[in-house]
Amino acid sequence: MIRDGKIQLEPGARVTVWGLGSFGGGASVVRRLLARGAVVTVTDLKPRAELQAAVDSLADCDVRWVLGEHREADLLGADLVVRNPAIPPSVGWIRRIREAGVPQTSEVALALQDLRVPYVMVTGSKGKTTTATLAGAMLGAGCVAGNNEHALSEVVDGLAPGAQVVLEVSSFMAQLLAEARAEGVRFPAPAAVAITSLEPEHLNWHGGLADYYGAKLSLLDLGGVAVAPTGHAEVAAQLGERPAQWVSTEGPGEGVVAWLEGGAVWWSAEDGRPLRLFARDELRLIGAHNLANALLGVALARALGASPEEVAAGARGFTPLAHRLEVVAVDGQGVRYVNDSTATTPSAAIASLRAVGAPAVLIAGGSDKGVDYAPLGVAAAEATAVVCLGEIGERIAEAAEARLREAGTGGRVLRAATFEEAFRVAREACPPGGTVLLAPGTASYDMFANFKARGERFRALAEAASRGQSGVGGDAQE
Numbered sequence: 001m002i003r004d005g006k007i008q009l010e011p012g013a014r015v016t017v018w019g020l021g022s023f024g025g026g027a028s029v030v031r032r033l034l035a036r037g038a039v040v041t042v043t044d045l046k047p048r049a050e051l052q053a054a055v056d057s058l059a060d061c062d063v064r065w066v067l068g069e070h071r072e073a074d075l076l077g078a079d080l081v082v083r084n085p086a087i088p089p090s091v092g093w094i095r096r097i098r099e100a101g102v103p104q105t106s107e108v109a110l111a112l113q114d115l116r117v118p119y120v121m122v123t124g125s126k127g128k129t130t131t132a133t134l135a136g137a138m139l140g141a142g143c144v145a146g147n148n149e150h151a152l153s154e155v156v157d158g159l160a161p162g163a164q165v166v167l168e169v170s171s172f173m174a175q176l177l178a179e180a181r182a183e184g185v186r187f188p189a190p191a192a193v194a195i196t197s198l199e200p201e202h203l204n205w206h207g208g209l210a211d212y213y214g215a216k217l218s219l220l221d222l223g224g225v226a227v228a229p230t231g232h233a234e235v236a237a238q239l240g241e242r243p244a245q246w247v248s249t250e251g252p253g254e255g256v257v258a259w260l261e262g263g264a265v266w267w268s269a270e271d272g273r274p275l276r277l278f279a280r281d282e283l284r285l286i287g288a289h290n291l292a293n294a295l296l297g298v299a300l301a302r303a304l305g306a307s308p309e310e311v312a313a314g315a316r317g318f319t320p321l322a323h324r325l326e327v328v329a330v331d332g333q334g335v336r337y338v339n340d341s342t343a344t345t346p347s348a349a350i351a352s353l354r355a356v357g358a359p360a361v362l363i364a365g366g367s368d369k370g371v372d373y374a375p376l377g378v379a380a381a382e383a384t385a386v387v388c389l390g391e392i393g394e395r396i397a398e399a400a401e402a403r404l405r406e407a408g409t410g411g412r413v414l415r416a417a418t419f420e421e422a423f424r425v426a427r428e429a430c431p432p433g434g435t436v437l438l439a440p441g442t443a444s445y446d447m448f449a450n451f452k453a454r455g456e457r458f459r460a461l462a463e464a465a466s467r468g469q470s471g472v473g474g475d476a477q478e
Contacts, residue, residue, distance in 0.1 A: 005186030011037035019084025028153035029107040076100040085172035088205040106176035111152035119165035124196030132168040134297030138314035175215040189223030192303035198234040229292040247295035258298040278312040287355025323455035329466035333432040337462030340439040341455030346376035349441035359384040359434035361426045365393030367446035374399040385412040385429040
């Protein structure tokens with residue numbers, strides 16, 4: 001099935017899309033497969049009711065649906081299985097499909113093999129979507145796709161010859177691209193690969209830190225220069241001796257191609273001269289980590305040949321993305337409500353807390369991702385208050401209380417049983433002019449379908465609070 005470095009589909013090939021998902025990638029690859037004459041089966045363990053929106057989006061397509069179960073005939077009897085990136089390597093079906101001799105691939109691999117325009121990649125533990133979207137804005141007509149709910153399959157066949165693509169790649173997607181390369185699939189080389197940050201994440205999927213980091217770094221094997229922020233010891237350690245370009249929030253330096261200096265963002269022109277692009281205050285993003293993301297966007301746009309004018313215009317016109325340090329409401333007491341539901345690691349939540357400044361009340365906790373939550377508890381102890389909830393809420397609370405005992409000063413540690421209760425308690429604990437910050441530090445699956453659902457619930461509660469409506473009942477425990 002792999003010929004001339006590509007996965008080739010014969011008309012009438014039986015293709016099973018394994019895992020439809022809720023963010024569009026599964027539906028997009030179904031349409032693309034059908035357009036190539038494949039006979040498509042979609043199988044997903046979730047029942048139809050949980051996938052209704054994605055199913056409805058394919059109502060006009062001739063698809064065989066097998067939902068709520070997986071069957072041997074669909075996975076072991078196919079000519080090709082297209083695996084959803086969220087399915088971890090530990091799932092037994094993967095081994096059985098391989099033993100049956102059925103080729104496996106992914107949506108992004110099928111699309112990337114056919115990409116014929118210049119592109120860059122963005123990966124990392126946090127900041128991928130902000131960096132990729134900024135880079136797209138700085139390119140003017142840049143197309144942003146991948147791990148941002150706009151699958152590459154949606155756009156790859158319709159790109160004009162002069163188009164440019166910014167491809168956001170998760171560690172899951174990167175691993176499946178590496179597996180495709182190992183099978184002989186060849187992909188075009190990106191102009192650059194940005195690595196936003198590296199920290200323990202998704203260890204329950206990858207099985208260990210080395211495998212997780214290895215998946216991210218495997219993208220550099222495609223070619224293109226690595227681009228990374230200074231000040232990240234883990235990124236520098238993992239890059240090792242690989243050639244790299246750097247961006248810095250602390251001024252110019254050796255190998256630095258974009259930097260902050262004198263309250264403005266600069267880049268190194270082709271002849272080596274420093275060139276001022278725009279003022280830091282013109283960028284509507286909160287926090288030093290978001291400034292680093294913007295600098296990465298500058299470097300990526302530079303790698304694809306964007307002009308200084310295009311980069312500056314894109315930065316000035318950029319609007320903060322939903323669920324990413326997004327101010328969703330301000331109430332009559334001047335309290336800001338900031339939604340950073342994508343802060344799903346302890347370090348991301350800590351960065352969010354530092355970004356909003358004092359006084360602030362943090363809402364933290366959610367489902368367990370198998371990492372160390374103690375640093376978040378220590379940082380949370382410095383807030384006006386932290387409201388802890390969910391599977392790992394107690395661990396955050398205990399770490400915060402231990403820090404308070406050690407320091408002898410600090411804020412309050414509160415506990416809540418439900419998200420609504422956590423919001424109400426946080427609102428009551430926040431002084432006028434302060435910030436109620438949702439930066440959970442972990443995943444959402446103990447209470448919500450995903451981070452978006454969690455963020456939207458926070459938004460709804462915040463908007464109600466800004467209109468003077470009362471919170472939900474429930475007693476927090478201190």
